[in-house]
Amino acid sequence: MKAKRLGLLLLLALLIGAFFLFDFNRYFSLEYFAEQREAISAYTTANPLTAAAIYFIVYVVVTGLSLPAATVLTLVGGAVFGLFEGTLLVSFASVIGSTIAFLVSRLSLRDWVQDKFGDSLQAINAGVEREGAMYLFGLRLVPLFPFFVINLVMGLTPVKARTFFWVSQLGMLPGTIVYVNAGTQLGQVQSASGILTPGLIASFVLLGIFPFIARRILDALKSRKALAGVDKPAHFDRNLVVIGAGAAGLVTSYIAAAVKAKVTLIEKHKVGGDCLNTGCVPSKALIRSAKIANYVERASEFGVQVSSPEINFAAVMERVQSVIKQVEPHDSVQRYTSLGVECLEGEATILDPYRVKVNGQVLTTRNIVIATGARPFVPPIPGLDLVEYYTSDTIWSLRDKPERLLVIGGGPIGCELSQAFHRLGVKVTQLDMSPRLMPREDTDVSAAVEARFRNEGIDLRLGYSAKAFKRNASGASLLICEKDGEEVELTFDKVLLAVGRRANTSNLGLDKLGIGVNKDGTLQVNEFLQTEIPTVFAAGDVAGPYQFTHTAAHQAWYAAVNSLFGVLRKFRADYRVIPWATFTDPEVARVGLNEQDAIARNIPYEVTRYGIDDLDRAIADSEAHGFIKVLTVPGKDKILGATIVGHHAGELITEYITAMKHGIGLNKILGVIHIYPTLSETNKYAAGEWKRAHAPQKTLQWLEKWHRWRRKSETDMNSALGRSNNEV
Structure with missing residues (x-):
């Protein structure tokens, strides 16, 4: 079986190679068609069936081999055969050729492509599993990727060949009509002065706007299907209802109110969510008290003699609560009410895509954002109740x-x-x-x-x-x-018990709506944070894939803007630069890739490492421990990720977050003046380590010779020059 696959790949490689080696691509250009147009038209008029058959076979072969000629052939089809016949020929020839490429990919390329493009295939495979034929239809209708790429990639998925055929036939038809129509207009051009005909201009305008029109059509079809049978209110009480007043819900509500939308925020427990009440704020308050106790124990390192600290545990825990109280006004009902947000306390139930019930009251709304967060997972260990x-x-x-x-x-x-x-x-x-x-x-x-x-x-x-x-x-x-x-x-x-967290999705009425849940318990959302119900969005821990407060706030912007303005434009959530920190001592902070992630994803990288134990300020502070590790593209200073282990790592990582966000490399960081003595010099020294490892050795060898020559005295040089003159 393996030999047959290799043989098939070799045959394909020979055919494709011959296409370029013998310059057959010159026959698939509009220039060549213009030269041969009269002869082609005359042959087609004399032999219509034969001409159609030849065209059909050539189109199937070109598409089946994934050669870069399908677009020109489509335009030529319109010019030679007209709109109706050209569309008929192109539609079936393109689908048959695509199916051949699909089958070849499935039979021979699966393993290689999975190894080579595994990361890219994850999203496509997930889409196929989630929506199947509709996902393929969207790829065909909206040409985000070249069709030959879709043919090859879909061959690696579980989609059945017959499904691929009919969905491709339907999905490519609108685009085929647009391109064939453009071809008919090209066929009418008789001279350079006729290029700007209204019909030709209209055809190319249609080509340009077709992806946007198709996207709108596809979204409308999906929305119509998802909302079928739902009683849509004649008017709405609110623009947005947000369920959950944690980081994601608060920021979503804030943005909605800022753009003058009428928004209601519902929280059944405590405003501020986990971060304020049970997570970030109390844990950092506790860590601070613990660090002070540790410094007292270490006092002798600094030349200070004190007795061992006496821990008033109850007072420490009360301080934690006082810190929560001090931060609480930032997330309070009073503050958000003053900003224009209607705040309700109660348990929300989503009745349908337009209605939310709370405290016996039914609220009608254009859109809903679920921001219910997550809760600690309690493992089912026997005897836990004891x-x-x-x-x-x-x-x-x-x-x-x-x-x-x-x-x-x-x-x-x-x-x-x-x-x-x-x-x-x-x-x-x-x-x-x-x-x-x-x-x-x-x-x-x-x-x-x-x-x-x-x-x-x-x-x-x-x-x-x-x-x-x-x-x-x-x-x-x-x-x-x-x-x-x-x-x-x-x-x-x-x-x-600290074994992870689970998304809060129960008692919301999601099962009746048919909103899917991922294996980890988070809600299934698309790149716009939209669920399968187009009026319902999700953000924060309940949506994943990250469970950080700053990521929840980041997602909230997309949830707010896409829910309120999605009819005009939607924005894809950007997860390219996600940082986080663990506030142990030493602190651990990271952004982007680390080594194990890069290896798992087959991403080439170089590592630059600098030990913080060599940093002057760290030595002065008696915190000379830890390191910084930066991953870069091999041979380049482009940053793929950075990890810092050490004192205040959560603060130091910000320079790398900014650099990755704005495409700044290590050379630019090295060129920035860092105050001495500070811990932030760590970042500059790491960049210096990279520069030293990539110094141009041949240039340095020449510079060494030049400096050696420059060290010679003027007398020595004159003497050498005199000897040369005497010899002459």
Whole structure:
């Protein structure tokens, strides 16, 4: 079978090679047609069926071999055969040729193309799985990609050949008519003065605007299908209803009110969402208290003698609540009401694409944005109900310091809280199934964090799986865990579950609407953050793919603008430069690719590394640890990603976020003056390391010779010059 595939590929390669080698492409140009037009017309008039058959076969072969001649052939078809016959010939010949290319791709190119273009195929495969024929129809109707690319790529998907045939026939027909019609106008041009005929101008205008018209038609068809049978209100009470008052919901509402839309924001619990009440704000307040306690313990490093810190655990936890109260006005109902947002407290249910019910009241709205966030995932570990467990939502109710805290989870939340509570005098054991902490980061990043955790005394149990909870005769809580087939018992007082988060999608009425959910629980949205129901959008943690507050705010702009102004223009959400940080000590910050991501996606890269232990300010601050690692395009200074491990990494990464967003390379960063002594010099020195590694060695060798010559004294040079003259 493999030999047959290789043989088929070789035959195709020979045919395509011959096409270019023997310059057959010269026969597929408008210039050649203009030269031979009279002869072609005369032959067609004398032999109409034969001419049509020859044209049909040539078109099938050209399309089947994916040669760059189909556009010219289509125009020629209109010029020679006219609109009706030309459309008939082109329509069937193009689809038969496309299906041949589709089958060839399926039989011989699947493995190679998957390896070569795996990243590009992910979106197409997802689209095929989600919508199938409709997805292919959209690709055909709106020519975002060359048709020969669609033929080859679709051969790698599960689409059936007969589905590919009829959908292609239907989807390409409007474009075929437009191109054939343009060809008929070309056929009427008799001289240079006739080029600007109204018909020809109209044809090319139609060619230019066809993709936009087709996109509108396709969107209208999808909307009509999705909204079929829905009772559309005669008028609407609101332009937008936003469900959920976390980061995504607040920013969406803010933007809507700013552009004078009538918007209602519904929240069933606390305005501000997870970030304010149970996430970013309280965790960073706790981390700050823990860092101060750690500095007191380290005071002797700075020449300051103090006794060991006395931790008032209840006071620390009360401070966390006071910080929340201080930040709370930024996200308050009062503030958003003053901005023009109607704020309602209650549980929202989406009745249909235009109606939302809350507190017994039915609100009619043009569009809906779901921004309900996510909640901590509680794993179904046997015996969990026997122990006192917390999540990142409930841990903030603690006032009595636990002696022994078991943290299950080695991701960002688990790592931040493990170190913070340990520094506040709690004996922490951290457990995770992964063999290392923070598995989304590179191994050297994980190793740096793990080394600090172990040095501080945190008991790391990595590669352990939780089997069951139980209590012994004395009432102590135990976790039975396993590693490499061996069972281990861990004793603790309280347990913190930090094993991920799940999108909040229940009790919204989504099942009745038919809005799909991804495997990770997030809502299925397109590139415009629009669900399968065209009037319903989603943003933030409930939409994914990232669960960060700053990403939720980023998505909120797209959700607001696309829902309010989508009838005019829609914007695709841009995820090209997404940064994040884990606020452990050392901090870990990243933007773009790291090494393991680049390897997984087969993206070539170079690594430039600079150790922060060599930085003057880090040494002065006794924070001389960590590193910066920058990935660039091989041989170029274009940044693919950056990872910083060290003191204030979350602040330092901003320079690389800006650089990637605006296409600034390492050479430009090297040319920026950085204040001395600051931690931000880390970025400049990393750029310097890249420059040193890419120095032009041959140029430097010539410069060395030039400088050596310049070091000679004027007497030596005159003497050498005199000897030369005497010899002459």
